[in-house]
Amino acid sequence: xxxxLRPHPRRALVLQMTAALVLTNGCTTPGDGVQQDTDVxxxxxxxxxxxxxxxxxxxxxxxxxxxxxxxxxxxxxxxTLLGIEGxxxxxxxxxQITFDTNAGxxxxxxAILSAIGSASDPVVMTADSETPGSWSGVQFVGSTSSANRLxxxxxxxxxxxxxxxxxxxxxxxxxxxxxxxxxxxxxTSGFAIAAADTSxxxxxxxxxxxxxxxxxxxxxxxxxxxxxxxxxxxxENTAIVTGGRVLRDTTWxxxxxxxxxxxxxxxxxVLTLQPAVTIAMAQQAALEVLEAGQLNAMGTESLPVTFTGxxxxxxxxxxxxxxxxxxxxxxxxxxxxxxxxxxxxxAGDSAAMVYLRGxxxxxxxxxxxxxxxxxxxxxxxxxxxSGFEGNAIVxxxxxLFVEPNSGGAIASDNVFEENGEQKxxxxxxxxxxxxxxxxxxxxxxxxxxxxRFYVAAPWTIEAGATLEFAQDRxxxxxxxxxxxxxxxxNEPVVFTGVEPLAxxxxxxxxxxxxxxxxxxxxxxxxxxxxxxxxxxxxxxxxYVDGNSGGASLALADVVIRxxxxxxxxxxxxxxxxxxxxxxxxxITKELVAGTGASSGCF
Numbered sequence: 323x324x325x326x327l328r329p330h331p332r333r334a335l336v337l338q339m340t341a342a343l344v345l346t347n348g349c350t351t352p353g354d355g356v357q358q359d360t361d362v363x364x365x366x367x368x369x370x371x372x373x374x375x376x377x378x379x380x381x382x383x384x385x386x387x388x389x390x391x392x393x394x395x396x397x398x399x400x401x402t403l404l405g406i407e408g409x410x411x412x413x414x415x416x417x418q419i420t421f422d423t424n425a426g427x428x429x430x431x432x433a434i435l436s437a438i439g440s441a442s443d444p445v446v447m448t449a450d451s452e453t454p455g456s457w458s459g460v461q462f463v464g465s466t467s468s469a470n471r472l473x474x475x476x477x478x479x480x481x482x483x484x485x486x487x488x489x490x491x492x493x494x495x496x497x498x499x500x501x502x503x504x505x506x507x508x509x510t511s512g513f514a515i516a517a518a519d520t521s522x523x524x525x526x527x528x529x530x531x532x533x534x535x536x537x538x539x540x541x542x543x544x545x546x547x548x549x550x551x552x553x554x555x556x557x558e559n560t561a562i563v564t565g566g567r568v569l570r571d572t573t574w575x576x577x578x579x580x581x582x583x584x585x586x587x588x589x590x591x592v593l594t595l596q597p598a599v600t601i602a603m604a605q606q607a608a609l610e611v612l613e614a615g616q617l618n619a620m621g622t623e624s625l626p627v628t629f630t631g632x633x634x635x636x637x638x639x640x641x642x643x644x645x646x647x648x649x650x651x652x653x654x655x656x657x658x659x660x661x662x663x664x665x666x667x668x669a670g671d672s673a674a675m676v677y678l679r680g681x682x683x684x685x686x687x688x689x690x691x692x693x694x695x696x697x698x699x700x701x702x703x704x705x706x707x708s709g710f711e712g713n714a715i716v717x718x719x720x721x722l723f724v725e726p727n728s729g730g731a732i733a734s735d736n737v738f739e740e741n742g743e744q745k746x747x748x749x750x751x752x753x754x755x756x757x758x759x760x761x762x763x764x765x766x767x768x769x770x771x772x773x774r775f776y777v778a779a780p781w782t783i784e785a786g787a788t789l790e791f792a793q794d795r796x797x798x799x800x801x802x803x804x805x806x807x808x809x810x811x812n813e814p815v816v817f818t819g820v821e822p823l824a825x826x827x828x829x830x831x832x833x834x835x836x837x838x839x840x841x842x843x844x845x846x847x848x849x850x851x852x853x854x855x856x857x858x859x860x861x862x863x864x865y866v867d868g869n870s871g872g873a874s875l876a877l878a879d880v881v882i883r884x885x886x887x888x889x890x891x892x893x894x895x896x897x898x899x900x901x902x903x904x905x906x907x908x909i910t911k912e913l914v915a916g917t918g919a920s921s922g923c924f
Contacts, residue, residue, distance in 0.1 A: 379420065393417050395443065399450075400425045403458065406433040415443035415474070420450050424482055426458030429465040429498075439474035441504070449479035454534065455511025458482050459491045462498035462521070470498070475505040481512035481534070489513065490538070494521035508532045514556070517543045518564060526550055536579055537561040541587060545572040549596075553579045560602070568593050568615070575599070576625070582632055583607060589615035592650070597625035602632045603639035606663050611644045611651065621655035623688070628657040636719075637663035637695025641675040644682045647706075651684045662694030662719070674700035674723065678707060685709035694718040698741075703750055707731040716740055721767070723747040726775050730760035734784070738767045745770040745790065756781050756803065763787065764813065770820070771795055774828075777803035780838070786813035790820050791827035794851045798831045799839065801870065805832065809843035811879070819848035824910065825886025828852055831865045835872040835896075842878040850887035850910065859911055861887020868896030868918060876900045877923075883907035892918025899923065 379397035382404065390409050395416025402422070407430040413419075416439070421427075427447075429435045439445035449456030459480035462470060472492075480491035490513035494500055499522040506529045507514040514530045516538040517523040523539070526548035530536050535558040539547070544563060553559055563583040571591045574581065576598035585604055589611045595601075597620065603609065609629065611617045621627040631638030641661035644651055653676075661675030673696035678684055683706040691698035691713065698715050700723040701707050707724060711733035715721045719742040722732065729748055738744060744767045752774040759779050762769060764786030771791045777799045783789070785808065791797075799805045807815040819826030829849035832839055846863045853860030854867070863885040866873045877899065882889045889909045890899055897918030904923055906913045914920050 382419070387411055400427070403428060405430060406435065408432040410434040410436065410469075413437035413439075413445045413475075415440040415445065418446040418448070420448055421457035421480075422450050423456055424458060426460065426480075426482075428461045428463060429470065431464040431466075433465050434467045434469045435460070435462070435465075435472075436469055437472045437475050441474060443474075444505075445472075445475045447475065447477045447480075452479060452509075454479055454509045455482040456480075459493060459510070461493040462495070462500055464496035465498045465500075466522075468499055468501075470500045472500070472502045472505055475502075477505065477507045478509050481510035490516035491533070492516070493518075494523055494543075495519050497521055500524070503527050505529070506531070510534060513538045513562075515539075520565075520569075522546065524548075528552070529554065531555050534558065535560075535562070539563055540565040541568050541583075542570055542572065544574050544581065547575065547577050549575040549577055551577060553577070563587065580628075580630075583609070586610065588612055589617055592616040592618065595619040595621075595627045597621045597627065597655070600628040600630065602630050603661075604632055605638055606640050608640035609642045611642070611646050613645050613647070615646050616648045616650045617642075617644065617646075617653075617684075618650050619653050619656050623655060626655045626657045626689075627653075629659070629661070630657070631660040634660055634693075636660060636693045640664045640666075641677060641694070643677040643679060644684045645679040647681055647683050649683060649685075651682075653684065653686045653689050656686075656689040658689065658691045658698075660693045662696040662698070665696075666700075671696075671723070672700065673697065675718070676700070678702060678705035680704045682706070683708070686713060688712040690714045690716060692716040692718060694720075696720060697723050697747075699723075701725065701728050703727075703754060711735055713737070714739070718742065721746055723750075725750050725754050726756040726777075727758055727760065729756075729762045729769070730758075732763065732765065734763035734765060736765065738765065744768075747772055749773040749775045762789075771797065774798070776800050777805060780804045781806065783807040783815050785809040785815065785843070788816040788818065790818055791849075792820055793826055794828055796828035796831055798833065800833050803834055804836045804838040805830070805841070805875075806838055807841050807844050811843060813843075814881075815841070815844040817844070817846045817849070822848055822884075824848060824884045824908065825851040825861070828854075829863045829865060829885075831867055832873050832875045833867045833870055835868075835874050837874070837876075839874060840876045840878070841880050842876075843880075844877075845881045845883070847881070847883045848885075850885035853887070854891060855893065859888065859915060860891060861885070861911070862891035862915065863887070863889055864899075865891045865893075866897040866899050866918060868892075868894055868898070872896035872898070874898040874900075876902075877904050878902040879904075881905045881907065882909070885909050885911075887911050888915040889913045890915070890920070890923070892916035892920060894918065 392412040491510040494517040501524040510533040524546040531554040573594040580600040619627040665672040675694035676699040678701040698718040755776040761782040768788040768790045809815040849863035850861040854865040893916045901923035
């Protein structure tokens with residue numbers, strides 16, 4: 323139903339302007355045919371009659387807006403807080419309203435404010451004193467009409483804490499709706515606009531300048547802020563994000579200023595971030611993508627999406643965590659920095675700037691992770707990190723901490739520079755397994771094996787990869803698993819200890835009878851720390867264990883060195899090893915020991 327915004331026919335105050343309007347002190351003052359309030363005098367400021375032959379500006383009082391009111395071009399004064407309930411106030415091009423100290427306008431339920439000026443004749447809402455905060459501003463309280471509109475409006479010197487108590491030039495609460503376009507909001511003592519309680523704000527082609535603070539937005543209101551607004555010379559040039567929960571699918575555009583969540587931000591719907599968006603988190607706050615949520619941040623090489631802290635301090639905020647299984651969780655061309663300030667679980671080693679919870683999925687590519695106080699990224703045991711490629715992991719305390727099934731997701735084109743620990747940590751607990759087919763690529767830094775782990779699926783290690791094992795830790799190739807480590811003369815696969823000490827780690831155990839088990843152009847060194855089975859002389863760098871129906875391993879162009887025990891241990895008779903150009907160096911006990919079969923090893 324189209325609403326009639328014409329003046330009510332029975333109104334005592336008729337505000338139809340004529341061609342005989344007179345311009346005085348920047349205001350267009352009503353001429354003949356306009357009832358004027360002769361009680362308005364000098365106390366209203368420069369809106370008086372000193373140079374105006376036709377009299378003072380029109381004073382608007384509460385009684386005037388108890389039914390629909392339409393103001394034509396002219397000069398008006400508001401001396402107190404006006405509350406609109408169940409009616410419509412329409413402001414036409416050329417209207418100028420001057421608000422006295424602490425005066426303001428409140429648009430309530432079933433009420434509408436339509437202020438539509440023009441580029442050459444805007445609607446002006448200002449104060450009787452050019453002092454920020456002189457008047458309260460405009461508040462929308464439960465005004466849900468889509469007809470609320472400010473277009474070609476200049477709103478100045480508001481934000482005071484008078485009867486309206488808004489603290490902003492424009493305040494939206496209780497689900498209010500408003501569209502602001504082609505306007506100027508300036509010189510406010512608080513926020514230019516504050517929208518809370520899942521209000522609907524559309525803001526486009528508007529200049530926000532010279533205010534104490536720019537915007538305060540509920541997390542579900544941000545989507546209405548367009549990229550074509552201009553923010554200039556505001557004391558705090560940020561968009562504060564309140565509410566803490568993204569409850570509906572939403573897209574945040576790059577509006578030219580950063581978004582500042584005031585605390586944790588929990589994503590429970592689809593959050594899409596456009597190129598150049600910056601989200602700066604509060605101290606120790608987290609951005610959490612819950613099971614029902616999705617995070618899709620797609621920047622470009624020149625316009626990355628940035629997740630940072632509100633201060634540029636290492637570990638200033640907690641980081642991004644993902645519990646969602648959605649394949650749409652993507653960080654592409656992003657900058658994630660200054661996180662890792664606190665742990666995600668009760669585990670003391672769970673602090674990370676990006677944290678993947680069990681069964682979650684996140685693709686990270688073409689992005690930079692830097693200045694984390696702990697790990698740049700950590701993934702729990704069943705998390706899916708597929709597509710971790712083209713990233714720069716720079717200047718973090720530690721790089722990555724993943725589990726064996728995530729190792730194959732980490733591409734060789736990732737760059738690791740100037741981190742406190744230049745290693746990728748693998749294995750969270752001593753029952754972890756490679757359970758799906760994996761290929762661990764050759765990274766520019768070693769893989770660090772922190773616990774015993776098992777291989778129960780095909781496991782390929784590419785040429786040039788280095789695997790470092792923590793003290794007394796083994797890898798066990800069990801039923802269903804194979805080990806395929808094939809290097810080149812110039813890029814061998816290296817299995818070594820964290821420290822170059824004979825017997826530092828336990829070694830490699832092979833329990834499967836598979837022709838695919840192969841080490842070629844590989845080095846196995848500093849192993850043999852402890853016996854594989856009961857009895858004496860059971861230490862070895864490589865243990866082929868045939869107790870479960872036989873086991874086999876082929877070695878070609880392999881160096882086995884600095885073992886504190888044997889080079890190779892074969893038990894029992896069903897254990898087999900074949901050697902081609904195998905070199906043994908600094909072996910403490912026998913080169914090949916046990917009752918199994920060997921060929922070509924001497």
